[in-house]
Amino acid sequence: MNFPRLPLEAFAETSASTEAHAVADGARVLVCNPRAATRGVRAGISIAAASALVPDLVYRQRDAAAEHAALEQLATWALQFTPGVSLQAPSGLLLEIEGSLKLFGGIKTILGLIRRGAADMGYTLAVGVAPTVAAAWLLARAGSEKIVSCKRMIEAEVAPLNVRALDCDAKTLETLAAVGVKTVGAAMQLPRDGAARRFGPQFFEQIDRILGTRPEARRFFTPAEKFSAKLELGTAVEHAEALVFSAQRLLVQLAGFLGARCGSVQHFKLLLTHEDQAPTVLEIGLATPTRDPGRFVAVVREQLAALKLVAPVLQLALEADDILVLVEENKTLFAEMADRSADWAKLIERLRARLGNEAVQGVTPRAEHRPEHAWQRAAPGARPTPSVRPAPRPRPLWLLREPRQLKQVAEKPYSENGPLALVAGPERIESGWWDGGDVKRDYFVAQTADRSTVWVYRERRRPGGWYLHGIFG
């Protein structure tokens, strides 16, 4: 996999931007975005010339450290496809995918997933597939997108490629051009001993590695134990909603990281770094552990939409410390039921992300005589404790948050529109002396003058009085 625009796309905001962007290495343009390219900017021309072509060109010097960090994050993401990922600095990743083909259902599917993931993260990607690492890399660098499936085909497939796709220094390329070698095929035809003397032995070693006649050993990339990734935004972002795209890149990486280790998360942190203030920390919680990037993005989008930024954001960081072993998403015989439970978790997450965790709750009865303590909030979907015995007398469907004192005329309760007729009762409830919430009450079912059925009680402690506590609804 070659990321030809990595120096540019390592800065998150340039992928989504509609302006012309370029990254310079010294005084020359190294890479530019399509917007700049359509207006004549090319790699290799001077910055002065590029600025003359595109007066509003936004350019910056390349940042090798940021590129390397971006490449490592991409490697972490790519681990979901195969454990054999190695870095090809400065802009490539090599994936050993032969062993993964069966799992993913063929080369076409796996390439589709890789391409979509890269696009979601905002990276331009060129892929080459070949039986040898060097040949695949050559195809990727040449941007040929060919799939070469057996060693014997390599020579024929790489021969027409531009010789510049080879991994050689500028002097070698110049000399090759001077002797009229334009394609990889022509370079392979050069007399071995003469060319080795002129270009050094590594030139033919490369050719041999491409053809597979010389083995190649590579060090595999190993990811960190915890997930932690940063993203420089390049410019200060003032609106929280504009961060969603950049955050998505980190979230897709997180999903890849989790995929590689069969893990999942239920909590993670998104840190928004400001210029001279403490970072804003968003605690993201999910209803069930998952590694589905779609769910991550949905929740983060809601949280960002509700967020008011205290200051412009310069950098995003994502930290997931608590990696859980994924209980694979439920796969049941009845696909519809499985979808429903996943959608349900998504709904709870969406609601909680916007309204707060406390606002979305289940309710469950509690073994307690005092009516206000005979229920409690519960996690959505939690099963009620089976040991709670039902109340011996009818209970109202609605309970008032606080009992409301009723008017009293000649010891009888009155509501706003007339006297209450007591229909059933009394039910004496006397409990709670041990925790200070002592109650002594006689409960009655009553009917108001306009025929609502209500639940009232007479306070048995001084100074007494009648209270409305529930509505039968």
Next chain:
Amino acid sequence: MTALAELLAHPSIWRGGELGRVASPSVASGYPQLDAELPGGGWPTAALTEILPQHEGIGELGILGHALAALSAKGRWVAWIAPPYLPYAPALQAAGIDLSHLIVIRTRSPRETLWAYEQALRSQTCGAVLAWPERIAYAELRRLQLAAEGSATLAMLFRPSRCITEATPAALRLRLDTRPGGLAVRILKRRGGVLGRTIALTPPQVVQRNFDNPPNGLDCHVMDRIEFPASAARSLRRDFGIH
């Protein structure tokens, strides 16, 4: 002729004088006299239903009890959005509602209420969504009706009785009044034309036992479980002025 009959059986064709046919399944209300007048023979799914009680607490929840219990028993979720009081778990359980399939969503503004309602409808996971919006404009109702049409959900809105004069895009609108011993239901709007008469319902009586023959004189929840003596109960009744 057969072709014509087939054509007329299409769910989106409605002919005057007949109750609207519904392509989506309905949920029985548990009251045969009400079901008989509801298009589809029960509370409609995939449509907005407005319930306008004369005032709160006359039994507007009670008439939904059967449907909510049936849905939650089938593993469908029931969401209560912005309820005016605390939904009381012991009573809900006694009504047969599976509490492990019920969520209560509290909101801070009418906007959040509508947002949550729409999310719940669009997620396709809820069997019923109930909400008590403070105020709601026609355009917002229209939006909710559209969201409801794409779902298999009972979409219930409880609105104050003064809204009776406002036009509504909801497919079903009921007005509930009290009458001695029960409820009087008027169907203000339904698919298939208005119903002139009111339907008298008798919801299950909350009161099973009266003062006249209490089991032990008094129901007690006294922690020490002292039996309340009958003499004390008599004096208590005298105190309350009940005979």
